[in-house]
Amino acid sequence: MISLSRGDLYRTLLDLAAIPSVSFSGGENGAADYIYSRLAELDYFQRNPSFLRKLPAEGDPLGRCAVAALVKTSPEMKRTVILTGHFDVVDAEAYGPLKHLAFSPEELTRLVGELEIPDEARADLATGEYLFGRGVSDMKSGIAVEMGLLAEISRTGGFPANVLFLAVPDEENTSAGMRGAVPWLVKLREEWGIEYSAALNGEPSVGGRERPAGTVYVGTIGKIMxxxxxxxxxxxxxxxxxxxxxxxxxxxxxxxxxxxxxxxxxxxxxxxxxxx
Known part of the structure; x- marks a missing residue:
């Protein structure tokens, strides 16, 4: 089940992290397929299948797709908030001899505790609040939270805007995912009769001991290439x-x-x- 409960979010994160969706690889479509299939299980999209789409990036040599899912809170509502993020990851070479475990977060985290690591890192690990693995932070945890939020709104309603979830491939390479999704956003705006009011990106926030909860950034530092x-x-x-x-x-x-x-x-x- 997709929801905002701690257990459901954790299971969704583990499922996402297990997919080796390395940027510019066929694994990215595996992540898109998983996200699409999980959202298709929701009653809302059973009733409204046209609001759940795979969006192929035009001319992409790997045929990669973004996934778009719209929850309309009322038939007349036009105002729409976009929840977005990427499901690709960088490769696992930095894990060295542990790279075969990079997509198995629980097993990797257990093994890290057996290694020689700094005392500060061991103290963090002992809290039970840390999970290691490629893409866990950047940014499959964000994708899991956004999927959970979309699912909750689809069940409870009452949100003051429509919610459009948009998960894209290839952020880590050439941003082909978002560049390919922008023309689709224009088309879907016209087809679904919606207006975009805001966009929220679930990228990780770098906190620290003085800011343990991280930071919410207003605005953007964009990528122009x-x-x-x-x-x-x-x-x-x-x-x-x-x-x-x-x-x-x-x-x-x-x-x-x-x-x-x-x-x-x-x-x-x-x-x-x-x-x-």
Whole structure:
């Protein structure tokens, strides 16, 4: 069952984490299939199957899909909140000799306790509040919470807006998932007669001992990936000034853009990361 109960969320997280949905691999479709099939079990989507969709990314070489699920709180409601996140993960090479357990969080967590780890890490582990595994934090826990929230709203209603859950592939590589989903958001807005009011992303929040609950961020630090084609002019090495170096053009672009203070926004005395 999908719900916001601790047990149901935990089981959903373990199921998601067990899928090796490494970015730019066929495993991503495995995660999409799981999310779709679990949501299809809900009574709401049994009654409203047209509001649950797989959204193929146009031209994607792996045929990857996002999953969209809309719960309309009333027939006349247009205002819609998007709950979004990605179900792909980076590869497990960083786990070294334990990489075969990267997608088995409970087994991996037990084994970590048997290793030599810093005292601070062992104290954290002893609380029972830590679970290790690829994608557990970034961001299958967020996907599980959003699925649970969608399920609860589909059963109880009373929410002051429609809720559109949107889970996408390929955030860790080239953002093909979100780029592929944007045209679909435009189409679905027209087809379903809805208006987008806000978007919430369930990415993990980096807390700390001074902020144990983490942080909720208002706004966004986005990802813009421009493409520059630098074309040089060929010349013999003995006639350097007859040609143009494409490498030099690229280097100059990097010097102008990388870490440029002018691309760092500031608000209330806080500076945000510059272009990188």
């Amino acid at each position: 421009p493409f520059f084609l630098c074309v040089g002019k060929e010349a013999h090495v003995g006639d350097y000034f007859e040609g143009v170096s494409a490498s030099l053009l690229t280097a100059c672009l990097a010097l102008v853009l990388e870490g440029a203070a002018s691309t760092s926004e500031e608000r209330e005395g806080k500076s945000f990361p510059p272009m990188a």
